[in-house]
Amino acid sequence: MTRSEQNVIVGLDIGTSKIACVVAEVSPDGRIDVIGIGKHVSRGLKRGVVVNIESTVQAIRLAVEEAELMAGVDIHSVFVGIAGSHIKGQNSNGAVAIKTGEVTEEDVQRSIDVAKACAIPGDQQILHILPQEYIIDKQDGIREPIGMSGVRLESRIHMITAAVSSAQNIIKCCKRCDLDVSDMVLEQVASSEAVLSQDEKDIGVVLIDIGGGTTDMAIFIDGAITHTAVIPIGGDHLTNDLVNCLRTSAREADTLKVKHGSCMVELVPADEQIDVPGVGGRESSPMPRQVMVQYLEARTIELLEYVRSELQRSGYEELVAAGLVITGGTSLLEGMVDLAEQTFDGLPVRRGYPQGVGGLVDVVSSPIYATGVGLLLYGKNNQKTSLAAHNISDEQQGIWQKMRQWFGDTK
Ligand SMILES: Nc1ncnc2c1ncn2[C@@H]1O[C@H](COP(=O)(O)OP(=O)(O)OP(=O)(O)O)[C@@H](O)[C@H]1O
Ligand SMILES: [Mg+2]
Incomplete structure (x- = not known):
């Protein structure tokens, strides 16, 4: 080597x-x-x-x-x-007395231990403990507490657990x-880590990774993760819709989606045609591209609506000034950024490239x-x-x- x-x-x-x-x-x-x-x-x-x-x-x-x-x-x-x-995310906090009047690594660890000592179902284990901020006496928003003076240290964390x-x-x-x-x-x-800038994380941003099987979300406020969620819909659902509606194989449906797909009918000229391969030796048949895109649009709107409800449920909707960054293979679908901007009432949206x-x-x-x-x-x-x-x-x-x-x- x-x-x-x-x-x-x-x-x-x-x-x-x-x-x-x-x-x-x-x-x-x-x-x-x-x-x-x-x-x-x-x-x-x-x-x-x-x-x-x-x-x-x-x-x-x-x-x-x-x-x-x-x-x-x-x-x-x-x-x-x-x-x-199976992944679950929750926020928690834990407070301890600062032993020597100056915060040490041990104090920080103790405060995190208190924060993470909340009930976790028996079939779950902690995957990540992500510190959000520390509060010393009444001063909040502290990111590096070690060495600071005070009597009471509180840590706020986002804890992520996964099924064992x-x-x-x-x-x-x-x-x-x-x-x-x-x-x-x-x-x-x-x-x-790969697609967000530090500025976006500081201002407040929602990361959406739309893959094949799932859509993964992470919300950052003041530089730290405050909410995570997994929505069990992804690009494969778009492909399956095409399999059922266009009556073609999963492989051909995926190829059609990647090559000619879009999630906004208004972006597709009315006269454009696609060839839909038949199954079991049947001949391929022509079809207006807009018909296929209608199915993709409907499912993508449903997916984005789920993301929107999750954002509302999180309580951080008003705090994500940097908007949405969409990544993962399905983010490549034509019209994704425009459709997301429409769905999220004008929040800025961009595609996330590593x-x-x-x-x-x-x-x-x-x-x-x-x-x-x-x-x-x-x-x-x-x-x-x-x-x-x-x-x-x-x-x-x-x-x-x-x-x-x-x-x-x-x-
Ligand atoms: N250009 C494209 N246009 C539309 N969809 C695309 C494009 N390229 C890839 N995809 C879709 O992206 C999905 C795969 O994305 P990705 O590789 O991010 O998923 P994954 O990481 O394997 O899945 P997951 O994260 O859900 O476990 C597939 O559904 C594929 O059809
Ligand atoms: Mg993925």
């Missing part, structure tokens, strides 16, 4: 439509260069959750092998994404491919790679040293601890 594996970091996005493995080299100055990508069709997931271990393992193997070949490295450990309706069985299945699939899981990251947390990496940017700058690239950025920001399993630091020990929790092994 030509490259030093010490500086290599790998993101593995196990999606409902595709499995993407993105390999990057981290230079000493912190730059991340993508050096290899592997992608394979995914058939073992339903709405973001592994339902068939065997076919997921096969697809991971093929994606990882392709990425290894391109990058010229052996992959041993990965940052992996997790999604699905779903997390275990992801780890199992990776293990079967001889891959260690460096950390498991909620997919929209990863995507947000940024913040160099190297093979031409390939990974598609919204399809938002999670894959985000996993790299998350990995780099949360694990400064190499991913090689040897030489485990305290910080990494924490991660192994977390992985063991999923299997109830507390040794």
Whole structure:
């Protein structure tokens, strides 16, 4: 192998439509260069959750092998994404007395321990604890409390939990491919690292990752995540509508959607025709493109309405001045940005393309790679040293601890 594996970091996005493995080299100055990508069709997931271990393992193997070949490295450990309706997010807070009159790391940890000591259903485990702000005495909005003076420290956190069985299945699939899981990251947390700017997070923004099986949401206010949600509708539902309404195979319907799809009838000229391939040897038949787009528009409006109700339910509707950033493969549908602007009464909307990496940017700058690239950025920001399993630091020990929790092994 030509490259030093010490500086290599790998993101593995196990999606409902595709499995993407993105390999990057981290230079000493912190730059991340993508050096290899592997992608394979995914058939073992339903709405973001592994339902068939065997076919997921096969697809991971093929994606990882392709990425290894391109990058010229052996992959041993990965940052992996997790999604699905089993994910729950909630806000919590915890207050403690500041022991020495000056906030220490231990005080911060204690306040977070109090905040996370709320009831979690037995089949769920904590995936992320995302600090939002600290309040010292009556001063709120503090992001770096260590070293500050006061008598009472309160932490506000967003806590994300996931179903133990779903997390275990992801780890199992990776293990079967001889891959260690460096950390498991909620997919929209990863995507947000790749497509949102710090300004947007500070001003208030909604990230929407519309994939194949699910639409993942994350709301940022004052630089921190305050709400997360998963809506179990994605691009596959658009494809299925076309299968039923146009009477064609799923593969052909997906191709038609990607090639000629749109979610706004008004953008499509009335005289445009498409050819709909028949099934079981039947001949293909012509059809106005507008007819297909009507179905896509109706389903996309339904999806965006779900997103809107979730935003209203969150209570942050008035605080997201930077509007919406839409990413994921389905964001590529023509008219998506315009339709979202209409649905959200003029809130600014843009498509989110992954940024913040160099190297093979031409390939990974598609919204399809938002999670894959985000996993790299998350990995780099949360694990400064190499991913090689040897030489485990305290910080990494924490991660192994977390992985063991999923299997109830507390040794
Ligand atoms: N140009 C395009 N126009 C419309 N839809 C597209 C386009 N390209 C891809 N898609 C759709 O995007 C979806 C796949 O997106 P993506 O790769 O983000 O999903 P995923 O990460 O595998 O799934 P999930 O995140 O839901 O588990 C598919 O439904 C595909 O048909
Ligand atoms: Mg995805």
